[in-house]
Amino acid sequence: MMHPSSIQPNAHIAAMAPYALADLNVATGKRPIMLAQNESALPPSPLVVAAVDDVMHAAQFYPDPDWTGLRGAIAQVHDIAPEQILCGGGSMELIDCLTRCYAGPGDRVLSSQYGYAFFRTATRAVGAAFDAAPENDLTVSVDALLGAVQADTRMIFVANPGNPTGTRIRRSELVRLRDALADHIMLVIDEAYGEFADTPGEATFDLASRGNTVVLRTFSKAYGLAGMRVGWGVFPPAVATEMRKILTPNNISVAGQAAATAAMLDQAYMRATCAGIIDRRDRCIRELRNLGLVVPDSFTNFVLIRFPDGDAAVRADRALRAEGIVVRGMAGYGLPECLRVTVGSAADMACATEHLTKHLTTGHNRENPQ
Ligand SMILES: Cc1ncc(COP(=O)(O)O)c(C=O)c1O
Structure with a gap:
Protein backbone atom coordinates (compact mmCIF):
# COMPACT_ATOMS: atom_id res chain seq x y z
CA MET A 1 0.00 0.00 0.00
CA MET A 2 1.26 3.50 -0.88
CA HIS A 3 1.52 5.94 2.03
CA PRO A 4 1.11 9.68 1.56
CA SER A 5 4.60 11.15 1.51
CA SER A 6 5.95 14.39 2.86
CA ILE A 7 8.82 14.20 0.35
CA GLN A 8 8.65 17.20 -1.99
CA PRO A 9 10.85 17.93 -5.00
CA ASN A 10 12.43 21.36 -5.43
CA ALA A 11 9.66 23.76 -6.47
CA HIS A 12 11.17 24.47 -9.90
CA ILE A 13 11.31 20.71 -10.64
CA ALA A 14 7.71 20.17 -9.48
CA ALA A 15 6.67 22.98 -11.86
CA MET A 16 8.24 21.23 -14.89
CA ALA A 17 6.31 19.11 -17.38
CA PRO A 18 7.86 15.72 -18.23
CA TYR A 19 10.14 15.83 -21.31
CA ALA A 20 7.98 14.97 -24.31
CA LEU A 21 9.51 12.16 -26.38
CA ALA A 22 7.93 10.99 -29.64
CA ASP A 23 4.76 8.89 -29.44
CA LEU A 24 5.95 5.62 -31.01
CA ASN A 25 2.65 3.71 -30.88
CA VAL A 26 1.52 2.16 -34.13
CA ALA A 27 -1.48 0.20 -35.32
CA THR A 28 -0.98 -3.41 -34.29
CA GLY A 29 -0.23 -5.91 -37.02
CA LYS A 30 1.66 -3.43 -39.21
CA ARG A 31 5.41 -3.47 -39.71
CA PRO A 32 6.41 -0.27 -37.90
CA ILE A 33 8.33 2.31 -39.92
CA MET A 34 9.93 4.64 -37.40
CA LEU A 35 10.52 8.11 -38.84
CA ALA A 36 9.97 10.13 -35.65
CA GLN A 37 13.29 10.47 -33.83
CA ASN A 38 15.81 11.64 -36.44
CA GLU A 39 17.81 8.45 -36.09
CA SER A 40 20.04 7.30 -38.94
CA ALA A 41 18.47 5.37 -41.80
CA LEU A 42 21.36 2.90 -41.64
CA PRO A 43 23.05 0.86 -38.91
CA PRO A 44 26.59 1.89 -37.96
CA SER A 45 29.71 0.92 -39.91
CA ASP A 266 35.42 5.36 -40.68
CA GLN A 267 34.66 8.73 -42.26
CA ALA A 268 34.06 7.11 -45.66
CA TYR A 269 31.13 5.11 -44.27
CA MET A 270 29.65 8.16 -42.53
CA ARG A 271 30.00 10.30 -45.66
CA ALA A 272 28.36 7.62 -47.83
CA THR A 273 25.51 7.30 -45.32
CA CYS A 274 24.96 11.07 -45.31
CA ALA A 275 25.09 11.27 -49.12
CA GLY A 276 22.36 8.62 -49.43
CA ILE A 277 20.18 10.32 -46.82
CA ILE A 278 20.63 13.75 -48.44
CA ASP A 279 19.68 12.30 -51.83
CA ARG A 280 16.48 10.72 -50.49
CA ARG A 281 15.71 13.82 -48.42
CA ASP A 282 15.86 16.12 -51.44
CA ARG A 283 13.78 13.72 -53.53
CA CYS A 284 11.21 13.56 -50.73
CA ILE A 285 11.10 17.38 -50.52
CA ARG A 286 10.47 17.63 -54.28
CA GLU A 287 7.67 15.04 -54.10
CA LEU A 288 6.00 16.74 -51.14
CA ARG A 289 6.16 20.14 -52.80
CA ASN A 290 4.60 18.61 -55.92
CA LEU A 291 1.70 17.59 -53.67
CA GLY A 292 1.24 21.27 -52.83
CA LEU A 293 2.76 21.01 -49.33
CA VAL A 294 5.08 23.65 -47.92
CA VAL A 295 8.45 22.14 -47.01
CA PRO A 296 11.48 24.27 -46.12
CA ASP A 297 14.88 23.31 -47.52
CA SER A 298 16.54 20.97 -45.02
CA PHE A 299 20.20 20.71 -43.98
CA THR A 300 19.55 17.66 -41.80
CA ASN A 301 18.29 14.05 -41.95
CA PHE A 302 14.63 15.09 -41.64
CA VAL A 303 12.05 17.24 -43.36
CA LEU A 304 9.43 19.50 -41.82
CA ILE A 305 6.10 19.38 -43.66
CA ARG A 306 3.72 22.29 -43.28
CA PHE A 307 0.04 21.40 -43.82
CA PRO A 308 -2.66 24.02 -44.41
CA ASP A 309 -3.69 23.81 -40.73
CA GLY A 310 -3.37 21.76 -37.55
CA ASP A 311 -6.35 19.51 -38.36
CA ALA A 312 -4.85 18.56 -41.71
CA ALA A 313 -1.58 17.64 -39.98
CA VAL A 314 -3.38 15.52 -37.36
CA ARG A 315 -5.35 13.70 -40.09
CA ALA A 316 -2.19 12.98 -42.08
CA ASP A 317 -0.43 11.77 -38.91
CA ARG A 318 -3.34 9.42 -38.15
CA ALA A 319 -3.47 8.11 -41.72
CA LEU A 320 0.27 7.35 -41.71
CA ARG A 321 0.13 5.77 -38.26
CA ALA A 322 -2.71 3.50 -39.41
CA GLU A 323 -0.21 2.16 -41.96
CA GLY A 324 2.45 1.69 -39.27
CA ILE A 325 4.36 4.83 -40.29
CA VAL A 326 5.37 6.93 -37.27
CA VAL A 327 6.32 10.57 -37.81
CA ARG A 328 6.49 13.39 -35.26
CA GLY A 329 3.69 15.86 -34.59
CA MET A 330 5.00 19.32 -33.86
CA ALA A 331 2.28 20.84 -31.67
CA GLY A 332 4.69 20.78 -28.73
CA TYR A 333 6.97 23.12 -30.66
CA GLY A 334 4.17 25.57 -31.42
CA LEU A 335 3.89 24.22 -34.97
CA PRO A 336 0.61 22.21 -34.86
CA GLU A 337 0.28 22.45 -38.65
CA CYS A 338 3.60 20.63 -39.13
CA LEU A 339 4.82 17.04 -39.13
CA ARG A 340 8.51 16.19 -38.98
CA VAL A 341 9.61 13.17 -40.98
CA THR A 342 13.01 11.56 -40.46
CA VAL A 343 14.59 10.40 -43.73
CA GLY A 344 14.61 6.61 -43.61
CA SER A 345 15.66 3.87 -46.02
CA ALA A 346 14.64 4.08 -49.69
CA ALA A 347 11.90 1.48 -49.12
CA ASP A 348 10.53 3.25 -46.04
CA MET A 349 10.53 6.64 -47.77
CA ALA A 350 8.75 5.21 -50.81
CA CYS A 351 6.14 3.69 -48.49
CA ALA A 352 5.67 6.94 -46.53
CA THR A 353 5.32 9.17 -49.60
CA GLU A 354 3.00 6.65 -51.27
CA HIS A 355 0.63 6.63 -48.27
CA LEU A 356 0.80 10.38 -47.80
CA THR A 357 0.05 10.92 -51.49
CA LYS A 358 -2.88 8.49 -51.28
CA HIS A 359 -4.19 10.27 -48.19
CA LEU A 360 -3.93 13.71 -49.78
CA THR A 361 -5.40 12.77 -53.15
CA THR A 362 -8.30 10.46 -52.32
CA GLY A 363 -10.48 12.80 -50.30
CA HIS A 364 -9.83 10.91 -47.03
CA ASN A 365 -7.86 13.94 -45.94
CA ARG A 366 -11.04 15.91 -45.31
CA GLU A 367 -12.70 15.76 -41.91
CA ASN A 368 -16.16 15.05 -43.38
CA PRO A 369 -15.78 13.90 -46.99
CA GLN A 370 -18.95 14.51 -49.01
C1 LIG B 1 19.44 19.75 -32.00
C2 LIG B 1 19.71 18.54 -31.18
N1 LIG B 1 20.65 18.60 -30.23
C3 LIG B 1 20.94 17.53 -29.45
C4 LIG B 1 20.25 16.33 -29.61
C5 LIG B 1 20.57 15.21 -28.67
O1 LIG B 1 21.34 14.28 -29.27
P1 LIG B 1 22.08 13.13 -28.45
O2 LIG B 1 21.50 11.87 -28.95
O3 LIG B 1 23.52 13.32 -28.79
O4 LIG B 1 21.84 13.36 -26.99
C6 LIG B 1 19.27 16.22 -30.60
C7 LIG B 1 18.54 14.94 -30.75
O5 LIG B 1 17.58 14.82 -31.43
C8 LIG B 1 18.99 17.34 -31.40
O6 LIG B 1 18.04 17.30 -32.33
Whole structure:
Protein backbone atom coordinates (compact mmCIF):
# COMPACT_ATOMS: atom_id res chain seq x y z
CA MET A 1 0.00 0.00 0.00
CA MET A 2 1.26 3.50 -0.88
CA HIS A 3 1.52 5.94 2.03
CA PRO A 4 1.11 9.68 1.56
CA SER A 5 4.60 11.15 1.51
CA SER A 6 5.95 14.39 2.86
CA ILE A 7 8.82 14.20 0.35
CA GLN A 8 8.65 17.20 -1.99
CA PRO A 9 10.85 17.93 -5.00
CA ASN A 10 12.43 21.36 -5.43
CA ALA A 11 9.66 23.76 -6.47
CA HIS A 12 11.17 24.47 -9.90
CA ILE A 13 11.31 20.71 -10.64
CA ALA A 14 7.71 20.17 -9.48
CA ALA A 15 6.67 22.98 -11.86
CA MET A 16 8.24 21.23 -14.89
CA ALA A 17 6.31 19.11 -17.38
CA PRO A 18 7.86 15.72 -18.23
CA TYR A 19 10.14 15.83 -21.31
CA ALA A 20 7.98 14.97 -24.31
CA LEU A 21 9.51 12.16 -26.38
CA ALA A 22 7.93 10.99 -29.64
CA ASP A 23 4.76 8.89 -29.44
CA LEU A 24 5.95 5.62 -31.01
CA ASN A 25 2.65 3.71 -30.88
CA VAL A 26 1.52 2.16 -34.13
CA ALA A 27 -1.48 0.20 -35.32
CA THR A 28 -0.98 -3.41 -34.29
CA GLY A 29 -0.23 -5.91 -37.02
CA LYS A 30 1.66 -3.43 -39.21
CA ARG A 31 5.41 -3.47 -39.71
CA PRO A 32 6.41 -0.27 -37.90
CA ILE A 33 8.33 2.31 -39.92
CA MET A 34 9.93 4.64 -37.40
CA LEU A 35 10.52 8.11 -38.84
CA ALA A 36 9.97 10.13 -35.65
CA GLN A 37 13.29 10.47 -33.83
CA ASN A 38 15.81 11.64 -36.44
CA GLU A 39 17.81 8.45 -36.09
CA SER A 40 20.04 7.30 -38.94
CA ALA A 41 18.47 5.37 -41.80
CA LEU A 42 21.36 2.90 -41.64
CA PRO A 43 23.05 0.86 -38.91
CA PRO A 44 26.59 1.89 -37.96
CA SER A 45 29.71 0.92 -39.91
CA PRO A 46 30.63 -2.81 -39.77
CA LEU A 47 33.91 -1.65 -38.19
CA VAL A 48 31.86 -0.37 -35.24
CA VAL A 49 30.25 -3.75 -34.68
CA ALA A 50 33.67 -5.44 -34.75
CA ALA A 51 35.18 -2.84 -32.38
CA VAL A 52 32.41 -3.31 -29.81
CA ASP A 53 32.77 -7.07 -30.02
CA ASP A 54 36.47 -6.66 -29.34
CA VAL A 55 36.10 -4.74 -26.08
CA MET A 56 33.27 -6.68 -24.48
CA HIS A 57 35.70 -9.17 -22.93
CA ALA A 58 36.87 -6.29 -20.69
CA ALA A 59 33.43 -4.97 -19.73
CA GLN A 60 33.97 -5.87 -16.06
CA PHE A 61 36.23 -2.79 -15.84
CA TYR A 62 35.05 0.81 -15.65
CA PRO A 63 35.52 2.68 -18.92
CA ASP A 64 38.32 5.18 -19.56
CA PRO A 65 37.21 8.36 -17.73
CA ASP A 66 39.22 10.50 -20.16
CA TRP A 67 37.89 8.91 -23.38
CA THR A 68 41.51 8.79 -24.58
CA GLY A 69 41.01 6.71 -27.74
CA LEU A 70 37.79 8.49 -28.69
CA ARG A 71 39.21 11.96 -28.14
CA GLY A 72 42.27 10.99 -30.15
CA ALA A 73 40.10 9.88 -33.06
CA ILE A 74 38.00 13.07 -32.99
CA ALA A 75 41.13 15.22 -32.66
CA GLN A 76 42.76 13.48 -35.62
CA VAL A 77 39.74 13.71 -37.92
CA HIS A 78 38.80 17.30 -37.07
CA ASP A 79 42.27 18.69 -36.35
CA ILE A 80 41.35 19.81 -32.83
CA ALA A 81 43.56 19.61 -29.70
CA PRO A 82 42.39 16.57 -27.65
CA GLU A 83 42.33 18.69 -24.44
CA GLN A 84 39.58 20.84 -25.97
CA ILE A 85 37.30 17.84 -26.53
CA LEU A 86 34.83 16.51 -23.95
CA CYS A 87 32.51 13.56 -24.46
CA GLY A 88 29.07 13.01 -22.97
CA GLY A 89 26.29 10.46 -22.70
CA GLY A 90 24.74 11.91 -25.84
CA SER A 91 25.11 15.62 -26.48
CA MET A 92 22.13 15.92 -24.13
CA GLU A 93 24.46 15.26 -21.18
CA LEU A 94 26.75 18.05 -22.37
CA ILE A 95 23.80 20.47 -22.79
CA ASP A 96 22.60 19.55 -19.30
CA CYS A 97 26.05 19.91 -17.78
CA LEU A 98 26.78 23.24 -19.49
CA THR A 99 23.53 24.63 -18.16
CA ARG A 100 24.35 23.42 -14.64
CA CYS A 101 27.76 25.10 -14.92
CA TYR A 102 26.69 28.47 -16.28
CA ALA A 103 23.06 29.16 -15.25
CA GLY A 104 21.04 29.00 -12.06
CA PRO A 105 18.15 30.63 -10.22
CA GLY A 106 17.86 34.31 -11.19
CA ASP A 107 19.57 33.80 -14.55
CA ARG A 108 18.06 33.69 -18.03
CA VAL A 109 18.89 31.32 -20.87
CA LEU A 110 17.97 32.26 -24.42
CA SER A 111 17.30 30.22 -27.54
CA SER A 112 15.15 30.69 -30.63
CA GLN A 113 11.42 30.19 -31.13
CA TYR A 114 11.65 26.66 -32.57
CA GLY A 115 14.88 25.73 -30.81
CA TYR A 116 15.49 22.16 -29.67
CA ALA A 117 13.15 21.40 -26.74
CA PHE A 118 15.86 20.05 -24.44
CA PHE A 119 17.41 23.54 -24.12
CA ARG A 120 14.28 24.59 -22.24
CA THR A 121 14.26 21.43 -20.08
CA ALA A 122 17.92 21.85 -19.09
CA THR A 123 17.27 25.51 -18.25
CA ARG A 124 14.22 24.83 -16.11
CA ALA A 125 16.04 21.99 -14.33
CA VAL A 126 18.55 24.47 -12.89
CA GLY A 127 15.84 26.95 -11.88
CA ALA A 128 16.76 29.55 -14.53
CA ALA A 129 14.25 31.36 -16.78
CA PHE A 130 14.01 30.44 -20.45
CA ASP A 131 13.43 32.94 -23.28
CA ALA A 132 12.82 32.24 -26.96
CA ALA A 133 13.58 34.83 -29.65
CA PRO A 134 11.34 34.84 -32.75
CA GLU A 135 12.57 33.12 -35.92
CA ASN A 136 12.24 34.42 -39.47
CA ASP A 137 10.66 32.00 -41.89
CA LEU A 138 11.48 29.02 -39.58
CA THR A 139 15.12 30.16 -39.46
CA VAL A 140 17.15 31.50 -36.53
CA SER A 141 17.37 35.30 -36.58
CA VAL A 142 20.57 36.72 -35.10
CA ASP A 143 18.96 40.16 -34.85
CA ALA A 144 16.02 38.72 -32.88
CA LEU A 145 18.40 36.84 -30.55
CA LEU A 146 20.40 40.00 -29.93
CA GLY A 147 17.17 41.92 -29.32
CA ALA A 148 16.06 39.34 -26.72
CA VAL A 149 19.24 39.45 -24.62
CA GLN A 150 18.55 40.83 -21.14
CA ALA A 151 20.85 42.03 -18.37
CA ASP A 152 20.70 38.62 -16.67
CA THR A 153 21.02 36.45 -19.79
CA ARG A 154 23.89 34.04 -19.11
CA MET A 155 23.68 31.54 -21.98
CA ILE A 156 22.43 31.31 -25.55
CA PHE A 157 21.76 27.99 -27.31
CA VAL A 158 21.62 27.90 -31.10
CA ALA A 159 21.00 24.56 -32.81
CA ASN A 160 22.50 24.87 -36.27
CA PRO A 161 21.06 23.29 -38.36
CA GLY A 162 17.90 23.57 -36.31
CA ASN A 163 15.62 20.83 -35.03
CA PRO A 164 12.69 20.70 -35.87
CA THR A 165 13.05 23.27 -38.68
CA GLY A 166 15.98 21.70 -40.57
CA THR A 167 17.13 25.18 -41.60
CA ARG A 168 20.52 26.71 -40.84
CA ILE A 169 22.31 30.02 -40.61
CA ARG A 170 25.76 30.65 -42.04
CA ARG A 171 28.97 30.75 -40.03
CA SER A 172 29.20 34.50 -40.73
CA GLU A 173 25.91 34.99 -38.86
CA LEU A 174 27.16 32.99 -35.85
CA VAL A 175 30.32 35.11 -35.83
CA ARG A 176 28.18 38.26 -36.00
CA LEU A 177 26.17 36.96 -33.03
CA ARG A 178 29.29 36.16 -30.99
CA ASP A 179 30.89 39.52 -31.81
CA ALA A 180 27.80 41.41 -30.69
CA LEU A 181 27.30 39.48 -27.43
CA ALA A 182 28.87 40.53 -24.16
CA ASP A 183 31.88 38.34 -23.33
CA HIS A 184 30.28 36.93 -20.16
CA ILE A 185 27.46 35.25 -22.15
CA MET A 186 28.14 31.62 -23.03
CA LEU A 187 27.20 30.79 -26.64
CA VAL A 188 26.49 27.10 -27.28
CA ILE A 189 26.31 26.10 -30.94
CA ASP A 190 24.62 22.70 -31.13
CA GLU A 191 25.60 20.96 -34.37
CA ALA A 192 23.83 17.63 -33.80
CA TYR A 193 23.10 17.58 -37.57
CA GLY A 194 26.37 19.26 -38.54
CA GLU A 195 27.64 16.36 -40.68
CA PHE A 196 24.66 16.77 -43.03
CA ALA A 197 25.51 20.44 -43.53
CA ASP A 198 29.34 20.33 -43.54
CA THR A 199 30.51 22.77 -46.19
CA PRO A 200 34.01 24.13 -46.77
CA GLY A 201 34.46 27.44 -44.96
CA GLU A 202 31.48 26.89 -42.64
CA ALA A 203 33.15 24.96 -39.78
CA THR A 204 32.78 26.61 -36.37
CA PHE A 205 35.05 24.58 -34.06
CA ASP A 206 37.59 27.42 -34.01
CA LEU A 207 35.06 29.68 -32.24
CA ALA A 208 35.80 27.78 -29.01
CA SER A 209 39.14 29.62 -28.94
CA ARG A 210 37.23 32.76 -27.96
CA GLY A 211 36.83 31.34 -24.45
CA ASN A 212 33.05 31.73 -24.20
CA THR A 213 31.77 29.57 -27.06
CA VAL A 214 31.18 25.81 -27.21
CA VAL A 215 30.40 23.70 -30.27
CA LEU A 216 28.55 20.39 -29.75
CA ARG A 217 28.25 17.36 -32.05
CA THR A 218 26.86 13.86 -31.64
CA PHE A 219 27.29 10.29 -32.84
CA SER A 220 23.51 9.82 -32.74
CA LYS A 221 22.66 11.08 -36.23
CA ALA A 222 25.16 10.81 -39.11
CA TYR A 223 27.14 8.01 -37.41
CA GLY A 224 24.07 5.86 -36.68
CA LEU A 225 24.84 5.43 -32.97
CA ALA A 226 21.78 6.91 -31.22
CA GLY A 227 21.51 3.73 -29.16
CA MET A 228 25.06 4.13 -27.80
CA ARG A 229 24.50 7.64 -26.37
CA VAL A 230 27.72 9.42 -27.27
CA GLY A 231 28.08 13.14 -27.90
CA TRP A 232 31.12 15.38 -27.98
CA GLY A 233 32.05 19.00 -28.12
CA VAL A 234 34.84 21.52 -28.46
CA PHE A 235 35.33 23.54 -25.29
CA PRO A 236 37.57 26.41 -24.20
CA PRO A 237 40.11 24.96 -21.71
CA ALA A 238 38.70 26.85 -18.68
CA VAL A 239 35.16 25.73 -19.54
CA ALA A 240 36.36 22.13 -19.94
CA THR A 241 37.92 22.30 -16.46
CA GLU A 242 34.60 23.35 -14.89
CA MET A 243 32.64 20.78 -16.90
CA ARG A 244 34.90 17.95 -15.75
CA LYS A 245 33.94 18.72 -12.14
CA ILE A 246 30.30 17.82 -12.73
CA LEU A 247 30.23 15.44 -15.72
CA THR A 248 29.43 11.99 -14.34
CA PRO A 249 32.77 10.16 -14.05
CA ASN A 250 33.07 7.19 -16.46
CA ASN A 251 30.05 8.57 -18.30
CA ILE A 252 30.48 6.64 -21.56
CA SER A 253 30.44 2.85 -21.49
CA VAL A 254 33.28 0.69 -22.77
CA ALA A 255 31.06 -0.27 -25.73
CA GLY A 256 30.06 3.33 -26.40
CA GLN A 257 33.66 4.55 -26.51
CA ALA A 258 34.76 1.70 -28.77
CA ALA A 259 31.79 2.21 -31.09
CA ALA A 260 32.22 5.97 -31.38
CA THR A 261 35.98 5.68 -31.94
CA ALA A 262 35.53 3.20 -34.78
CA ALA A 263 32.71 5.28 -36.26
CA MET A 264 34.79 8.46 -36.22
CA LEU A 265 37.69 6.69 -37.91
CA ASP A 266 35.42 5.36 -40.68
CA GLN A 267 34.66 8.73 -42.26
CA ALA A 268 34.06 7.11 -45.66
CA TYR A 269 31.13 5.11 -44.27
CA MET A 270 29.65 8.16 -42.53
CA ARG A 271 30.00 10.30 -45.66
CA ALA A 272 28.36 7.62 -47.83
CA THR A 273 25.51 7.30 -45.32
CA CYS A 274 24.96 11.07 -45.31
CA ALA A 275 25.09 11.27 -49.12
CA GLY A 276 22.36 8.62 -49.43
CA ILE A 277 20.18 10.32 -46.82
CA ILE A 278 20.63 13.75 -48.44
CA ASP A 279 19.68 12.30 -51.83
CA ARG A 280 16.48 10.72 -50.49
CA ARG A 281 15.71 13.82 -48.42
CA ASP A 282 15.86 16.12 -51.44
CA ARG A 283 13.78 13.72 -53.53
CA CYS A 284 11.21 13.56 -50.73
CA ILE A 285 11.10 17.38 -50.52
CA ARG A 286 10.47 17.63 -54.28
CA GLU A 287 7.67 15.04 -54.10
CA LEU A 288 6.00 16.74 -51.14
CA ARG A 289 6.16 20.14 -52.80
CA ASN A 290 4.60 18.61 -55.92
CA LEU A 291 1.70 17.59 -53.67
CA GLY A 292 1.24 21.27 -52.83
CA LEU A 293 2.76 21.01 -49.33
CA VAL A 294 5.08 23.65 -47.92
CA VAL A 295 8.45 22.14 -47.01
CA PRO A 296 11.48 24.27 -46.12
CA ASP A 297 14.88 23.31 -47.52
CA SER A 298 16.54 20.97 -45.02
CA PHE A 299 20.20 20.71 -43.98
CA THR A 300 19.55 17.66 -41.80
CA ASN A 301 18.29 14.05 -41.95
CA PHE A 302 14.63 15.09 -41.64
CA VAL A 303 12.05 17.24 -43.36
CA LEU A 304 9.43 19.50 -41.82
CA ILE A 305 6.10 19.38 -43.66
CA ARG A 306 3.72 22.29 -43.28
CA PHE A 307 0.04 21.40 -43.82
CA PRO A 308 -2.66 24.02 -44.41
CA ASP A 309 -3.69 23.81 -40.73
CA GLY A 310 -3.37 21.76 -37.55
CA ASP A 311 -6.35 19.51 -38.36
CA ALA A 312 -4.85 18.56 -41.71
CA ALA A 313 -1.58 17.64 -39.98
CA VAL A 314 -3.38 15.52 -37.36
CA ARG A 315 -5.35 13.70 -40.09
CA ALA A 316 -2.19 12.98 -42.08
CA ASP A 317 -0.43 11.77 -38.91
CA ARG A 318 -3.34 9.42 -38.15
CA ALA A 319 -3.47 8.11 -41.72
CA LEU A 320 0.27 7.35 -41.71
CA ARG A 321 0.13 5.77 -38.26
CA ALA A 322 -2.71 3.50 -39.41
CA GLU A 323 -0.21 2.16 -41.96
CA GLY A 324 2.45 1.69 -39.27
CA ILE A 325 4.36 4.83 -40.29
CA VAL A 326 5.37 6.93 -37.27
CA VAL A 327 6.32 10.57 -37.81
CA ARG A 328 6.49 13.39 -35.26
CA GLY A 329 3.69 15.86 -34.59
CA MET A 330 5.00 19.32 -33.86
CA ALA A 331 2.28 20.84 -31.67
CA GLY A 332 4.69 20.78 -28.73
CA TYR A 333 6.97 23.12 -30.66
CA GLY A 334 4.17 25.57 -31.42
CA LEU A 335 3.89 24.22 -34.97
CA PRO A 336 0.61 22.21 -34.86
CA GLU A 337 0.28 22.45 -38.65
CA CYS A 338 3.60 20.63 -39.13
CA LEU A 339 4.82 17.04 -39.13
CA ARG A 340 8.51 16.19 -38.98
CA VAL A 341 9.61 13.17 -40.98
CA THR A 342 13.01 11.56 -40.46
CA VAL A 343 14.59 10.40 -43.73
CA GLY A 344 14.61 6.61 -43.61
CA SER A 345 15.66 3.87 -46.02
CA ALA A 346 14.64 4.08 -49.69
CA ALA A 347 11.90 1.48 -49.12
CA ASP A 348 10.53 3.25 -46.04
CA MET A 349 10.53 6.64 -47.77
CA ALA A 350 8.75 5.21 -50.81
CA CYS A 351 6.14 3.69 -48.49
CA ALA A 352 5.67 6.94 -46.53
CA THR A 353 5.32 9.17 -49.60
CA GLU A 354 3.00 6.65 -51.27
CA HIS A 355 0.63 6.63 -48.27
CA LEU A 356 0.80 10.38 -47.80
CA THR A 357 0.05 10.92 -51.49
CA LYS A 358 -2.88 8.49 -51.28
CA HIS A 359 -4.19 10.27 -48.19
CA LEU A 360 -3.93 13.71 -49.78
CA THR A 361 -5.40 12.77 -53.15
CA THR A 362 -8.30 10.46 -52.32
CA GLY A 363 -10.48 12.80 -50.30
CA HIS A 364 -9.83 10.91 -47.03
CA ASN A 365 -7.86 13.94 -45.94
CA ARG A 366 -11.04 15.91 -45.31
CA GLU A 367 -12.70 15.76 -41.91
CA ASN A 368 -16.16 15.05 -43.38
CA PRO A 369 -15.78 13.90 -46.99
CA GLN A 370 -18.95 14.51 -49.01
C1 LIG B 1 19.44 19.75 -32.00
C2 LIG B 1 19.71 18.54 -31.18
N1 LIG B 1 20.65 18.60 -30.23
C3 LIG B 1 20.94 17.53 -29.45
C4 LIG B 1 20.25 16.33 -29.61
C5 LIG B 1 20.57 15.21 -28.67
O1 LIG B 1 21.34 14.28 -29.27
P1 LIG B 1 22.08 13.13 -28.45
O2 LIG B 1 21.50 11.87 -28.95
O3 LIG B 1 23.52 13.32 -28.79
O4 LIG B 1 21.84 13.36 -26.99
C6 LIG B 1 19.27 16.22 -30.60
C7 LIG B 1 18.54 14.94 -30.75
O5 LIG B 1 17.58 14.82 -31.43
C8 LIG B 1 18.99 17.34 -31.40
O6 LIG B 1 18.04 17.30 -32.33
